[in-house]
Amino acid sequence: MVFSLVLFLSSQNIEAQRKKKDTKKDVTEEAAKTPKEKTIKDLVKSSEKIEGLFTLYRDTITGSIQMIVCENQINNEFIYFSQISDGVSDVGRINRGSYNDSKVFKIEKYFDRIEFIVQNTSFYFDPENPLSKSKDANTSNGNIASIKIEAHDKKEGAYLIKADDLFLSEVLSQIKNPSLPGESPTAFKLGNLDKSKTKIKNIKNYPENTDIEVEYTYTSPSVFNNGSNAVADGRNVSIKVYHSLLAIPENDYEIRFDDPRVGFFTTQIEDQTSTSSIPYRDLIHRWHLVKKYPDSIISEPVEPITWWIENSTPLEWRETIKEGVLQWNVAFEKAGFKNAMVVKVQPDDATWDAGDLRYNVLRWTSSPEPPFGGYGPSFVNPKTGQILGADIMLEFLHFTNRVLYDKVFELVSVDEPFNDSNTNKDNFKYCSLGEELHQEVMFADAVISADSNSELQMERVKRESMMALIMHEVGHTLGLNHNMKASQLFSPEQLNDADFINGKCLTASVMDYAALNVTRDRTKQGQYDDVAVGPYDHWAIQLGYKPFKTEMERQALLDESTKPEHIFGNDADDMRSPGKAIDPRVNVSDQSNDQITWAIDRIELSNDLMKDVKMRFTKSGESYQELRRVYYLLSNQKGSAANTISRFIGGVYVERAMAGQDGGVQPYTPVSLEDQKRAMAALSNYVFAPNAFNAPNDLYNYLAMQRRGFNFRLPEDPKIHDQVLGYQKNVLSQLLHYNTMQRISDSELYGNEYSLSNFMTELNDAIFKVDIYGNVNSFRQNLQLEYTNNLIDILTGKQAERYNNNAKSMALYNLNAIKTMAASSGDIASRAHKQHLRTLIDNALEEIK
Numbered sequence: 001m002v003f004s005l006v007l008f009l010s011s012q013n014i015e016a017q018r019k020k021k022d023t024k025k026d027v028t029e030e031a032a033k034t035p036k037e038k039t040i041k042d043l044v045k046s047s048e049k050i051e052g053l054f055t056l057y058r059d060t061i062t063g064s065i066q067m068i069v070c071e072n073q074i075n076n077e078f079i080y081f082s083q084i085s086d087g088v089s090d091v092g093r094i095n096r097g098s099y100n101d102s103k104v105f106k107i108e109k110y111f112d113r114i115e116f117i118v119q120n121t122s123f124y125f126d127p128e129n130p131l132s133k134s135k136d137a138n139t140s141n142g143n144i145a146s147i148k149i150e151a152h153d154k155k156e157g158a159y160l161i162k163a164d165d166l167f168l169s170e171v172l173s174q175i176k177n178p179s180l181p182g183e184s185p186t187a188f189k190l191g192n193l194d195k196s197k198t199k200i201k202n203i204k205n206y207p208e209n210t211d212i213e214v215e216y217t218y219t220s221p222s223v224f225n226n227g228s229n230a231v232a233d234g235r236n237v238s239i240k241v242y243h244s245l246l247a248i249p250e251n252d253y254e255i256r257f258d259d260p261r262v263g264f265f266t267t268q269i270e271d272q273t274s275t276s277s278i279p280y281r282d283l284i285h286r287w288h289l290v291k292k293y294p295d296s297i298i299s300e301p302v303e304p305i306t307w308w309i310e311n312s313t314p315l316e317w318r319e320t321i322k323e324g325v326l327q328w329n330v331a332f333e334k335a336g337f338k339n340a341m342v343v344k345v346q347p348d349d350a351t352w353d354a355g356d357l358r359y360n361v362l363r364w365t366s367s368p369e370p371p372f373g374g375y376g377p378s379f380v381n382p383k384t385g386q387i388l389g390a391d392i393m394l395e396f397l398h399f400t401n402r403v404l405y406d407k408v409f410e411l412v413s414v415d416e417p418f419n420d421s422n423t424n425k426d427n428f429k430y431c432s433l434g435e436e437l438h439q440e441v442m443f444a445d446a447v448i449s450a451d452s453n454s455e456l457q458m459e460r461v462k463r464e465s466m467m468a469l470i471m472h473e474v475g476h477t478l479g480l481n482h483n484m485k486a487s488q489l490f491s492p493e494q495l496n497d498a499d500f501i502n503g504k505c506l507t508a509s510v511m512d513y514a515a516l517n518v519t520r521d522r523t524k525q526g527q528y529d530d531v532a533v534g535p536y537d538h539w540a541i542q543l544g545y546k547p548f549k550t551e552m553e554r555q556a557l558l559d560e561s562t563k564p565e566h567i568f569g570n571d572a573d574d575m576r577s578p579g580k581a582i583d584p585r586v587n588v589s590d591q592s593n594d595q596i597t598w599a600i601d602r603i604e605l606s607n608d609l610m611k612d613v614k615m616r617f618t619k620s621g622e623s624y625q626e627l628r629r630v631y632y633l634l635s636n637q638k639g640s641a642a643n644t645i646s647r648f649i650g651g652v653y654v655e656r657a658m659a660g661q662d663g664g665v666q667p668y669t670p671v672s673l674e675d676q677k678r679a680m681a682a683l684s685n686y687v688f689a690p691n692a693f694n695a696p697n698d699l700y701n702y703l704a705m706q707r708r709g710f711n712f713r714l715p716e717d718p719k720i721h722d723q724v725l726g727y728q729k730n731v732l733s734q735l736l737h738y739n740t741m742q743r744i745s746d747s748e749l750y751g752n753e754y755s756l757s758n759f760m761t762e763l764n765d766a767i768f769k770v771d772i773y774g775n776v777n778s779f780r781q782n783l784q785l786e787y788t789n790n791l792i793d794i795l796t797g798k799q800a801e802r803y804n805n806n807a808k809s810m811a812l813y814n815l816n817a818i819k820t821m822a823a824s825s826g827d828i829a830s831r832a833h834k835q836h837l838r839t840l841i842d843n844a845l846e847e848i849k
Contacts, residue, residue, distance in 0.1 A: 040068075040151045040160045052205025053078075053247055056163070056212075064164050065200060065212075066150070069107060069114050071157035077106050077119065078245055079388070081379045082173045085213055085240035085355050090188045090227040092177045094239055097363055097393035099377035100173050104248070105144070112149050114161050118142035121382045122269060124281050129273040145171050167212050168198050172243055175216055188227040190237055191220025201240065209246045209357060216241060242355050246388065251288060253386045258282035261561035261656045262540050263481045263511070263570045267382050283385030285378065285479040286544045289340060294547070298333060304342045305478075310354050311346040313364045314396075318345065320463055321362060321394075324470030327533050328478065331541040340545075341474075357389050360477070362470075366396035378477045390477035392470075395434060431482075433472050433513050436589055440516040441465050443637055444528060446630045447518050450609055450616050457525075461516070464529040471510040471533055479544055485569030485586045486512040486536055488593045492601065495519075495592055498526025505534035506591070508565050513588035520605040535565035561656065562663030573654065575647045578730070579737035583654040584647035584671065589640050596648060596678050599641035603686050606634040606641075614699050623706035631703055632723075635693070639727035642687045646734045648679035649759060650744040650752075670752035677754065684766035687731050690780050693724045725782045735763065736790050738799060741807040760810040763787075768821055772834075775826040781833045784818075788837055791815050792844040812848075815841050 044066060047057035055068040081102040087094035104119040120139050125132035151160040166172065176190045197217035204211040216239045226234035257280075258266045264284035271279040291299040307325050309318055322343045332340035346354075346361070354361040378390035441461060448457045486509035494500050495517050507514045510530050519525045539560060548554045560566055569586035576588050584595065592598040609616075613634065617627040651671040657664030686692055703718040734740060744756045767787050771780060794803050794811040803811075819841045822834040 038151055040153045040156075040158060043151050043160060050203050050205045052210050053208060054205075054210045054245060056203060056205060056210070057160075058200075058203065063200060064162070065167070065203070067161050067163035067166070069159045069161060071159070073107055074109050075106065077104050077248055077383075079103070079248055079381060080105050080118075080172060081244045081246065081357075081388075083242050083244075083355070083377075083379075083391075085242050087239045088227065088230050088237060090231055091190055091237075094175070094177070096365060097377070097391055099379055099391075102379045102382060102388075104382050106141075109149075109159070110146065113146050114149060114159055115143055115147075116145040116166070118144055121267070124269050124271045124273075126271070126273040131273045135272070167200065167214055167243055168195060169193070170216075173241070175239055175241060176218060186224040188223070188225040188231075188234065189220075190218035190239075191223070191235065192218060194219040194236075197236075204356065206358070207247075209244055211355075211357060212243045213355070214241050214243060215239075242357075244357055246357075248381060248383070249288070249386060249388070252290075253288045253384055255384050256284050256286065256544065258284050259543075259558055261558055261568065261658075262543050263483055263568055264479045264540070264544060265378075265476075265481050267380065267385050284544060285380050285385050285387050287387045287478070289337060289545050291336065291547060296336075298336055298338050300338050301340055304340055306342045306344065306360060307474075308354075308359050308361045309343065309345045310361050310363045311348050311350065313362065313394075317466060320466050321470050324467045325362070325474050327467075327471055327531075328474055328537075328541070331533050331538045332545065334538050335542045335544075335546040337545065354391065360390045362392045362394065364394050364396065378479070387477070387479060392473045392477065394469075394473075431473065431476060434469060436513050437465055437469055437516075439633070439636070440589070442629075442633055444516050444518050446609060446617075446633055447522075447605065450612075451522055461528050464527065464531055465516065468510060468530040471530060475509075475511050475533070475537065478541070480511050480537070480540055482513070482570045482574075483509040483511040483536060483568050484513060484571065484574040484588055485567050485583070486534060487514040487587075487591050487595075488567050488585050489534070489565060490592060492592045492594055492597050496521065496524040496526075498524065501527045503527075503531060505530040505532050505537070507534055508567055509534040509536035509540075511537065515589050515591045515602070517591060518602075518605065520601050520608070536568065539566050559661055562661060568656065569654070575651075576643075578733035579739040582652040582743060584644075584651040585653065587644060587647060590644045595644050596675065596682060599644045600682055600686065602641040603638045606637045610634050610695055610699075614696060614702060618702065624702050624704045625706040628703045628705060628718075631695070631699065635723065635727070638686070638693070639730060642683065642727060642731050643734070645679050645682050645686075646731045649676050649683075649735060649754070650740040650747070651676070652743065652747055652752075668747075668750060670747040670750065671754075673753035676759075680759070680762050680766070683731060684762075687728055688766045688783060690771055690777050693727070693779060721778060721782055724779055725786060728783050729786060732787060732790055736794065738802040738804075738807070742804050745804060745806045756806055756810055760814055764814045764817055768818060772821040773823065773825055774830070776830045776833055778829075781829075784833070784837065785840075788815070788818060788840055791818075792840065796844060796847055815844065 044057040046061060047059045047066065050056045050058060054073075057066045057068075059065070079102055082100045084094055084096060084098040084100075086096050087098070089095045104121055106117045106119055108115045108117055118141060120141050123135070123139065125135040145166050147161045147163075147166065149159050149161060152158070153160075170176065170193065176193070179189070194217045197219065199215055200212060201215050202211075202213040218237050218239070220235050223234040227237075231237060258264060264286070266282040266284055269281045269283060271281050287305055288303075289305070290302045292302050293299040309321055313321065325341055325343050329339060329341050332338075346359075352359060354363045378387045380387050444461045445458060448454045448461070451457065486507040489508040490501070490506065495506065496519050501517070504527070506517055506527065506529065510533050516528050517526070518528065539557070543554070543557055546557075561568070567585075569583060573581045573583055573586040574588060575581045575584060575586060587595070590598065610631075613630055614627060617630045618624065619626070648671050653669045653671065655665050655667055655669075657667075700718060700720060705716065741756065744752065744754070744759060748755055767780075767784055771777075776784070791811040791814055794800060795808055795815075800808075819838055822837045824831050824834060826834070
């Protein structure tokens, strides 16, 4: 029995052990079937580690990147910023140095995904107001990327994600410009983004920022337009972009709010808990400049604004550029800072390049078709307005006689009528002073070349214009926007006094687009351009950077806006486009506080040169390209001056002073009857008269382009009539714009003495009265037909509903007057022209019936 029991127990034990072994085997087999969860270490073992704000791992075989997001970065905010490392100007403002907007993003975790959420920073809620509890109502943030977590290291508090899709697509920033309505289907365009060719070129990682340079390739199997010579293959175009992820600065930066009396770039924020009719908390853009010794009246800053001159800069211009930057130190001293600006030269053996965000660089290029001569962007923290970095792009073209675009001189196209719906909200950020200044320098060159002491004078022009351009673009990087009203500071007589203007800014601010000071009387020629920052600039820098002890102290300084030297009007007010704005003093390419007199002088100077332009600019053994260039240059100056004059008709002066401010006047004051009549008389003589654009008879025979292989515009003959009519159409577009005509009528209620009926009658007389009963030359025929068609369009055209009844009545009245005046007289061409006019009017009147 005992033996049997032992045998039974042994067999039970053996069975239990077998079952246990089988169970262990099953668990082992099941474990073998279930893949082991990979760690971060496993997934990055073939990658190069690049530590910084966001640690990156780059696969050494494929080049793909993975990114670490730490647990302490979840639910925190960062700044994203991008700039073009290299591009092509054929597709708009996608060129080296172009900045895109900076934006705030938050990193969030959603289950097994890491998400990048762009924050809406457009609104403010007072945290003490109960409304702040609903601050997210009916606003949208932007979820730009949701990426699967590949691994999680709990001990290190780190998540690993694949980052290729984040950087190798247009997720972070739209690079390819969208197609615009009315854009030509044959215009050069980028193809579709080719992910197989798009690649990461460079990675730079620092504790406070992660920078990645990506080369995007856009491909199209076939293109209508292969672009300029800057594009090797229109089917495959590369754009290089720097993407930067930045930690939000932790400092004692003091935000400052905008005031309309001074011009800073701003981040616009609306207070949703304010009951004011102007609930604005717009933040001005400024550097974090702090005194090293706060109690001192003037102190060096803790950290100056340091500029580096790129080592690509021509040696002969480095000192001038440095001097231009340091001119701003004069303004900063009035704000309490000594040596606020510092300039250094990038060593030839520097290990950093100009795209490095840690350096503010004055960069230099010589592009095939540059979109600017100088460009000074900066980027900011959208939550505070603090400027975090800046660059300035300079183009060698500024010093050449190379024409930017042939069409500028060969055929002047009418500006598009101003329309709020087709304006780009970001246009204010782009500066075209370099382009304007380039044309001014070429004009000065033409004037000086006709003089005896040309070489020394041109060196002066180049140096002074470069100084002005540098000061202007540096001003942008300090936060200042344009001041197109600043040219009102001095009179024509003062500008012709070489001793008076010596060493000065010729306007109230270097932030204007003023014309060069080229005198008609060459014996009175003094300074051509600004060599110091202006009085407005000193005042504005104080408002932006002076450490105010009280708000009352700041307001007292703002109240100085009524001083003549603090005059201000920016891009929103300027009248360069027909129908856009109302104050003729706020304009580009003008000069002096008597623009009509100045513009007439500029036209007369151009006419003087035109008389013997063929003799002075034709050189034996050379082509006639130089003669052609100068002819169109002089003509263009006349057209530009005419535009300046035209803005006074129906103009209204605008003042920005606050109610009750000392020295302040009413916001709107119509241009005086005397000045409007002066403007009309000038247009009659210099734009509409039969001989307004006369040139020596034998000049047209020589306006030939230099041939270059088969790259030649056909038909090659100069289009003289189209060119002249282009200038006249620009003026008519302003005078007959629905905004101008309505303003003339409305402003009669608050002081305008130049009535619509008076203006329209005098305009009719200027265009017809001199020659309607005799022969009409071909220029006048073109003008009269264009004007008549404009009157008809007021009654029946696409924009007819925009004109008020008073304008339509005067258009009809003038058409009937033209029909009466257009009697059949003169030579055959004149009689045919007059019959054409009568037929157009009869058809229009019949349509109205």
